[in-house]
Amino acid sequence: MAGVAGRLARNWCRSAVLSPLQVFSFPSLQLHLSGTAMRASQDDFENAMNQVKLLKKDPGNEVKLKLYALYKQATEGPCNMPKPGVFDFINKAKWDAWNALGSLPKETARQNYVDLVSSLSSSSESSSQGKPGADREQQEYENLVVTSEDGITKIMFNRPTRKNAISTQMYQEIMLALKAASKDDSTITVVTGNGDYYSSGNDLANFTDIPPGGVEEKAKQSAIMLRDFVDTFIDFPKPLIAVVNGPAVGISVTTLGLFDAVYASDKATFHTPFSHLGLSPEGCASYTFPKIMGPAKATEMLIFGKKLTAREACAQGLVTEVFPDSTFQKEVWTRLKAYSKLPQNSMRISKQVIRKIEKEKLHAVNAEESSVLQKRWLSDECMNATMNFLSKRSKL
Numbered sequence: 001m002a003g004v005a006g007r008l009a010r011n012w013c014r015s016a017v018l019s020p021l022q023v024f025s026f027p028s029l030q031l032h033l034s035g036t037a038m039r040a041s042q043d044d045f046e047n048a049m050n051q052v053k054l055l056k057k058d059p060g061n062e063v064k065l066k067l068y069a070l071y072k073q074a075t076e077g078p079c080n081m082p083k084p085g086v087f088d089f090i091n092k093a094k095w096d097a098w099n100a101l102g103s104l105p106k107e108t109a110r111q112n113y114v115d116l117v118s119s120l121s122s123s124s125e126s127s128s129q130g131k132p133g134a135d136r137e138q139q140e141y142e143n144l145v146v147t148s149e150d151g152i153t154k155i156m157f158n159r160p161t162r163k164n165a166i167s168t169q170m171y172q173e174i175m176l177a178l179k180a181a182s183k184d185d186s187t188i189t190v191v192t193g194n195g196d197y198y199s200s201g202n203d204l205a206n207f208t209d210i211p212p213g214g215v216e217e218k219a220k221q222s223a224i225m226l227r228d229f230v231d232t233f234i235d236f237p238k239p240l241i242a243v244v245n246g247p248a249v250g251i252s253v254t255t256l257g258l259f260d261a262v263y264a265s266d267k268a269t270f271h272t273p274f275s276h277l278g279l280s281p282e283g284c285a286s287y288t289f290p291k292i293m294g295p296a297k298a299t300e301m302l303i304f305g306k307k308l309t310a311r312e313a314c315a316q317g318l319v320t321e322v323f324p325d326s327t328f329q330k331e332v333w334t335r336l337k338a339y340s341k342l343p344q345n346s347m348r349i350s351k352q353v354i355r356k357i358e359k360e361k362l363h364a365v366n367a368e369e370s371s372v373l374q375k376r377w378l379s380d381e382c383m384n385a386t387m388n389f390l391s392k393r394s395k396l
Ligand SMILES: CCCCC/C=C/C(=O)SCCNC(=O)CCNC(=O)[C@H](O)C(C)(C)COP(=O)(O)OP(=O)(O)OC[C@H]1O[C@@H](n2cnc3c(N)ncnc32)[C@H](O)[C@@H]1OP(=O)(O)O
Pocket: 161, 162, 163, 165, 166, 200, 201, 202, 203, 204, 205, 206, 222, 223, 225, 226, 249, 250, 251, 252, 273, 277, 279, 282, 389, 394, 395, 396
């Protein structure tokens, strides 16, 4: 039945314009019940048909079949259609459901239909308010897995075979996911990586996709995207926590200065090889890193490209706490679940108070860094470094 149910769902939804819920709309079928005694029941029935279209949650194929059968029974009476062939799975499933109602009176079928829709509407309402503890996967992304559970929205980079390098599309998806998380009912938001890397930073292949306006236009578009991307972190209103599961490179390191807490596995490293790539700092690191670790340590990272271990990054204040990799996930998530139960408004307001005075400065730094990078991307130093990586002549 599972196979038939799957095909049934696909078949009913295949006509692209129909969402799984719209399969219940039967606009072409009119009711021909008459007489004042039946009036109220007919109204209820019509209301129920409209309600079905508004259900927020797909009720599943079994319920869809039941609704179909009750609808047919209520409008046409007992099933008198010839039985479909054994390989006509979908129509046979529908026929079986209708036929199983036998000689159920039309009025009873109508009432049962109304009752069933009413029970679906109330359960759909309560589930849309979010079941505590339920892991609800949200909007589909190509390069992210976003879930909400226990008051925590988790945004996970999901390009493990590219070490979670951030492609142009992925920048857009991260911005969308953060904007959605800023408005959802979770109390905290977590960013992490799937696989052995947190992220290897900007996908160096981004620079090979040159628009008709040429490399200058590409640099301009990239600077706009970078600025928007970093602004999204600066403006994020709730506690934002990085769970750094492995090495982090480039922009995935610099943006950590805009998070409210950074938990790292002892396998994580922190590397900003901007000079090696002919680049300059972004993600507001030119401002946040000297503030966090002092100008001399920031210089070692941002200008000389010194790679820090997780413990070094913790000693310098970039990382909040380091955990052994073997217990990292368990320990961090236990702690985050406890934090997520703290009063939501209080946490938001505290973040606002802590960050407010810096916001304007951070936006100005972001604008400046993006504009400097726009020129750097056009430099020979940067173009050569990128080409060397892409032609496999260099690695960090
Ligand atoms: C538009 C806004 C821009 C904002 C400015 C941002 C700046 C930055 O983020 S600068 C930092 C850029 N990142 C890098 O320079 C890292 C480049 N990658 C590497 O050096 C290495 O891949 C590594 C050290 C991260 C990992 O080395 P290894 O463990 O040996 O793994 P592989 O090199 O075999 O990686 C597997 C696969 O993934 C590809 N890949 C990894 N990182 C990137 C990347 N950042 N960009 C593009 N591609 C990446 C790598 O090439 C491998 O591909 P295949 O050889 O095709 O399997």
